[in-house]
Amino acid sequence: MAKLDLIDCANNLVKVVRTCPQCGKEQSLQVNYEEYQNWRDGMLIQRAFKSLTAGQREILMTGICEPCWDAMFNFEEDEIYVDETPRTDPF
Numbered sequence: 133m134a135k136l137d138l139i140d141c142a143n144n145l146v147k148v149v150r151t152c153p154q155c156g157k158e159q160s161l162q163v164n165y166e167e168y169q170n171w172r173d174g175m176l177i178q179r180a181f182k183s184l185t186a187g188q189r190e191i192l193m194t195g196i197c198e199p200c201w202d203a204m205f206n207f208e209e210d211e212i213y214v215d216e217t218p219r220t221d222p223f
């Protein structure tokens with residue numbers, strides 16, 4: 133079951149805590165309450181949270197932390213290189 137995000141009305145902030153499904157590490161993030169509400173109402177995350185990095189948006193959506201995300205991304209890149217066949221030009 134997903135944890136509820138903690139809304140701090142006094143400071144107009146939402147504290148989001150996510151557990152990374154890859155490494156199990158917990159990470160927290162503070163976001164603007166209005167931006168958070170926009171996102172919850174269905175706005176694209178890139179539009180709703182203009183000030184967040186792609187990694188921080190990923191934490192909000194999936195909980196995957198930046199090191200794990202980087203590792204997954206690099207792995208996919210590596211696979212592309214493995215598929216590349218060596219050139220055997222006769223020159």
Ligand SMILES: [Zn+2]
Pocket residue numbers: 152153154155156157196197198199200201
């Ligand atoms: Zn992780």
